[in-house]
Amino acid sequence: VKIAIVGTGSVGQTLGKRWSALGHSVCFGTRNPAEARVQQLVSETGHGASAATVADAVRPAEVVVLAVPYDAVEQTLRGAGELSGKVLIDATNPVVMGADLLRRGLLIGHDTSGGEEVARLAPGARVVKALNTVGATVMAAPQNGSDRAVLFYCGDDGSSKQTVAQLLGELGFDPVDCGPLSTSRLLEPVGMLWIALAFGGRGPHFAFKMMSVGA
């Protein structure tokens, strides 16, 4: 699959390296592809990965992963060119950044969500909310023995969700379809809860796995 990873923070780096190693064609989209930091990422990623401006990375991609801070989402999408028909994985959370991260919580929620805002800003894109409920530490290694970390996703287009579920499964996740894109209103609080636990003392090396009970 031709994947554009938009954003070169810990999430973008981790996903790009892993999908690249799994045989997908990865291009990092970023403001300054010539930056030394980005060139080093490309070299570490190997497997034919490349870097380009966001618009150039997005153009040939079948799947675009939005992995920028939430306050950069609007500007990034406005500069991304035509997204219509592409699968757009929204991995962001509308977290209020700053020193008091844990006290301030989510910027929006309840009757809208970041996922729905992304869909509004990228008309025609087939948006799937995914990879927002765990940190990059989990994306790097979602399996522990036979245990696979759950990865919740939601969206309004069935075939896009199948594509995304396949890509998540290849990373080692147990993908769980949570319904329409409006379920982002629930998945973003789940993401914020993971952040609150990770930064609240537990550290980032945990995830949740599905289990059967009393069946």
Place this chain on the structure above:
Amino acid sequence: VKIAIVGTGSVGQTLGKRWSALGHSVCFGTRNPAEARVQQLVSETGHGASAATVADAVRPAEVVVLAVPYDAVEQTLRGAGELSGKVLIDATNPVVMGADLLRRGLLIGHDTSGGEEVARLAPGARVVKALNTVGATVMAAPQNGSDRAVLFYCGDDGSSKQTVAQLLGELGFDPVDCGPLSTSRLLEPVGMLWIALAFGGRGPHFAFKMMSVGA
């Protein structure tokens, strides 16, 4: 521990039976304690359990469990008498009830929560949000072999949280402290997500367990 279970639906029934069997003193608080249905619940529960009006059940209790539908919370708390100093476990979710449950989601959220509303309605009570993120099927049997289902809880009073964590552990849960009561804004969406998955086709016999990753 002297526990008042307020509400005799599936959650109240399950928690009352299990804590009673574990040796705690359980009294179900309900509008009509003489009702045949309630008397049958008391008889099935055994172990010295009883039923009384909400105010009579609450008066001697150290721990009060609020397990009524959300639209009954305000009236129930207004009729519950003095709650000051008691541990009040809020197991409710502000779900919009009705045929289109899954589409309508939560009644409130983001900048407040059911847990915070409960604290406002029960001044002086030591409110702990807990037992709202899984259904009664999970409360009946949270363990499967060595796997224990996670139970998230939050609250502003440390000693109350210790009491609740102890009671949750006795049920077989892996209790996870999520911080202050305002984290109910995140735990109620988690509850709604469990409901959406359970009623969206998966059925109610699942939960999540904590796992370590890439440590």
